[in-house]
Amino acid sequence: MTQAAEKATIELRGVRKAFGALTVVHGLDLTIEGGEFVVFVGPSGCGKSTLLRMIAGLEDVTAGDILIAGRDVTEVDPSKRGIAMVFQSYALYPHMSVRQNLAFGLEMAKTPADEIERQVQSAAEILKIGALLERRPGQLSGGQRQRVAIGRAIVRKPLAFLFDEPLSNLDAELRVSMRIEIARLHRELGNTMIYVTHDQTEAMTLADRIVVLRDGRIEQVGTPHEIYEDPNNLFVAGFIGSPRMNIIDAIYLGDGRVTVAGTTISLGHPLAGVAGGEKVKFGIRPEHLTLGQISENSLKVKVDFAEYLGSTRYLYSMLPTGESLTIEQRSGADLSSGEEVWLNFDVARVRLFSSVGSRLRAATREMVATQ
Template sequence: MSEIVLKQVRKSYGGSEVIHGVDLQVGEGEFCVFVGPSGCGKSTLLRMIAGLEDISGGTVELGGRVVNDVEPSARGLAMVFQSYALYPHMSVKANMSFGLRMTGHSKQETEARVVEAARILQLDSLMDRKPSQLSGGQRQRVAIGRAIVRQPKAFLFDEPLSNLDAELRVAMRVEIAKLHRDLGATMIYVTHDQVEAMTLADKIVVLRAGVVEQVGSPAELYTNPGNVFVAGFIGSPRMNLLSAVSDGQRVSLGAVQFKPSLNAPPPAGPVTIGIRPEQFEAQQDSVVLKLAVEVVENLGASSIVHARLPDGQEVLVEQRGKSRAGDGEMIEVRVERQEILFFGADGIRLR
């Protein structure tokens, strides 16, 4: 069993609490991603699971066993860091086998595990090279291979792609996704990049200031965010979050008034409207907004239009097809009422 369960896990430094009672269950074989802005506590939480940080409160269970006081080396976990931490004087093969040799594994078993890891990661032709003769992506694959040969209960990744350029990051995301598919292992992955989170995860844990804001699948967090923070953090380009006012029945966004598509009337007072840039495609039952275009980012298959409402609020619009807006134009865009999300003054989703 490689299920990982956190129960009311807390972490304090002196009198300052940085992880606030986290409850989480990561199922066997699940790919779980911790995501959030810098300083939100995601790496600290990962290190507590690994045993590299002491736990101030609560419990960490691995396979049904509480491991709060178990040494990191005895937890059966393998960790891959942002830094490759390879021995520069050793070959790829020696780097991958070093841990097994130090823990007394036989030569035959060590060789078999290294050969299998090299096959999975397509490192067969690089086994005699030194780290200085490898690209960044190849070095990271060696670091992952060193983790694979240990045959751990679970893999922990702490921003492993941060040192790579954009093209290599994309390639390595694919490699890690394939690795999870091939091994079927439990994996927890830390990143501040929500694109990585969306493309890799079975389950995403969104953290802010040591608190879990929401847990769910990528599709669930994208289409059904529970609060303003999650709505604005998940998705690229970001969701438009616009200030509006409710009279208890209708919502006013500047001069535009409409009745929201909600189960209950919105409370009177300020509300926030959420609209994703790609949702401005409606033809009927729609809310019409008039925008002044400021800048257009041409991305080839699509364009991102940076525009403003008459009251000055910025709106991003994703456009596809041949007919696209130009700088300085006035345009009208439409969004279906049921696609619009609403958040109360406290930032919590209205439904």
């Protein structure tokens, strides 16, 4: 297989999926570059698995087109799309050995025996399962079974790999090691990969780009850094990040000033798309809050509960307004329930959103001149 074929571009053009009167995917446009590792992430029911199954050909497309390596595959049989899919369930044949499971698809395609052996050995070496080839799935751990399932995809030499929540059945420690394995696999093979998960940690650690979905629509596409640091709307800001971003009611006063929990804060620049006196949402992540003395930009809170996690401590606190605020501490004195403290922050870390959830950004000079 040529390098160009291994790095196939996948294009979605106005892709829509409906079950009767219910539309679950709403006319999506997306281009996944050859060799990219793209993760679809979103809450349950957002359409991410349905979208992946349409790319694989396991679900019919109601409207729109799907192209793989420049070829329209919208009506093409799944077996002829040049993709390999890895499911949440390992879907291994229990009566076959690992070797036989890996070879089965190639045998069905009438691949020569020497080529089958070469592909099986190559996949076993890549996934470090050579010592398991004569075992049956029932003799393997969950992580080993998932490696075999991935190996069965590798031997097909696909244009692209599609992963549908492949680590959901594994325990927390094994999920971490398998994430590393999958990242290494992408680095070594270089294939285009699409990975569906509801786990934002998997999305942040694996992806070249993340596609955040909600209710069958794309909310934002970007690198993990872009999605985390520069969310386009309130949904993305709240969904990505653990603990989630603190979101507090506020009022924009105009001239780059906002009042939150009784404190007036100067942003240093006016905002576009919002007028003075309008309600807004004030967002700041837990790691961007620090304990300190009262200053120009500080908030007073009462500690409700402290969660100690070794190197990190989370303080769950309450503002005078009754709204909750989470603070991440990497060091500092232990605080007891009921203690009142001041929180400081860099205004550059603040993210503001309109009352309907759209991101509010700094106004340009031209905007300011017309205000």
